[in-house]
Amino acid sequence: MIPSLFNETMSLLEKSLDLRGRRHEILVSNVVNQDTPGYRARELNFEEVLQSIATGKKSQLVRTNPKHLSPGGGPGGSEGGIVLSENPAGYDGNNVNVEQEMTRMAENSLLYNASAQIVSKKFQGLKAAIHEGRF
Amino acid sequence: MDFGKVLDISASGLNAQRIRMNVIAGNLANAQSTRTPEGGPYQRKDVVFTASPAPFGAMFESALEASNTGVEVTGIIEDQRPFKRVFDPQHPDADGEGYVEFPNVNLLEEMVNMMSASRSYEANVTAINATKAMIAKALEIGR
Numbered sequence: 405m406i407p408s409l410f411n412e413t414m415s416l417l418e419k420s421l422d423l424r425g426r427r428h429e430i431l432v433s434n435v436v437n438q439d440t441p442g443y444r445a446r447e448l449n450f451e452e453v454l455q456s457i458a459t460g461k462k463s464q465l466v467r468t469n470p471k472h473l474s475p476g477g478g479p480g481g482s483e484g485g486i487v488l489s490e491n492p493a494g495y496d497g498n499n500v501n502v503e504q505e506m507t508r509m510a511e512n513s514l515l516y517n518a519s520a521q522i523v524s525k526k527f528q529g530l531k532a533a534i535h536e537g538r539f
Numbered sequence: 540m541d542f543g544k545v546l547d548i549s550a551s552g553l554n555a556q557r558i559r560m561n562v563i564a565g566n567l568a569n570a571q572s573t574r575t576p577e578g579g580p581y582q583r584k585d586v587v588f589t590a591s592p593a594p595f596g597a598m599f600e601s602a603l604e605a606s607n608t609g610v611e612v613t614g615i616i617e618d619q620r621p622f623k624r625v626f627d628p629q630h631p632d633a634d635g636e637g638y639v640e641f642p643n644v645n646l647l648e649e650m651v652n653m654m655s656a657s658r659s660y661e662a663n664v665t666a667i668n669a670t671k672a673m674i675a676k677a678l679e680i681g682r
Contacts, residue, residue, distance in 0.1 A: 421677070428673065429545045432666045436552030436610045439559075439659055440588040502662055513669045520676040527680065 417523050419457050423450055424516035430486065431509045434500050441496040445489035445505070450512075453485035542677075545670050551591060551609030552663040558612045559586045559656045563649050570644040573632045580632075581642040583618035618643055 427448040437443040493499040562584050569581040591611035620643045628637035 425542070425545075425673070428670065429548070432545050432548050432670065433608050435662050435666050436548050436555075437588075437590050437608065438662065439555075439655070440590050440610050443590050506662060506665065509666060509669055513673050516673050517676045520673075520680055524680045524682065 414523070414526065416454075416458060417519055417526075420454060420519045421516065421523070423448070423454055424512055424519060427512050428509065428516065431505055431512060434505045435502065435509070438498070438500045438502050438505075441498055443498045443500060444493075445491060445500045446486055447489050448486050456485075542670060542674050546667065548609040549663050549667045549670065551611065552666075553660060555586075555588060555610045555612050556656050556660040556663065559588075560653065560660070562586050562615060563653045563656060566644050566649050567646070567653075570642060570646060570649075572642060573630075573639060580622050580640045581644070583620070583642060583644045584615050585618055586612050587614040587616060589613040 427450055430446050430448050434445045489499055489501075491499040491501050491504075566583050572581040575581050589611050590608040622640040622643050624638045625641055626637055627633055627639045630639040633639045
């Protein structure tokens, strides 16, 4: 039964936490550059990327030669999916919408916390099983 | 996923906004200064923000995937707009026609800039708090 201890759900949750963290990083750098002329906001389409991981579909970048660098920054690296925002740019060429970024950041960290909570609960469940229901 | 890097990015934003605030404070303080060490009235200063050129490691990474950038103040420029000419023959710095050149600082503009800087600073603080909450939650997994 050992393989089912850390089953698919766990690895998906792990990926979810990783992606949420990555998205947070992108949102933070958008907020930081809200006054930088010419900066284009970026976005990570979380749902799309997670789905491509869940269904086993990898990103479009494929290593065709073993001497090439891996596209995702090593094993377990990012799956890409970062796109430039299509928001209209202001007079200085910057298209960061701070309200949008802050809302997304709030949403993203709440969902990160939710994933972390689920992982935590899963471990608690395991612990309960190990201790035969006694804590 | 490296939260330290995220905090560094936010910190670079705080730093840049603080420098901007310093420059604005200097402009406001010198709104009436007719003499400077370089001679002539004070010239309004402005900051130049640049999405920071990452260090080598991050540059290398950015060649592989879009890396996330902080912000950096890459220069403080002097505003080239003409000085304000005010008629005041009694002033020690008045020219032959009795006109004094005052700095090209517009108080209204500086106040608006200051508000913008302080709001941007706040946004960065909020981002840091969100990051901290996420780190705390991640640490709770092991409990």
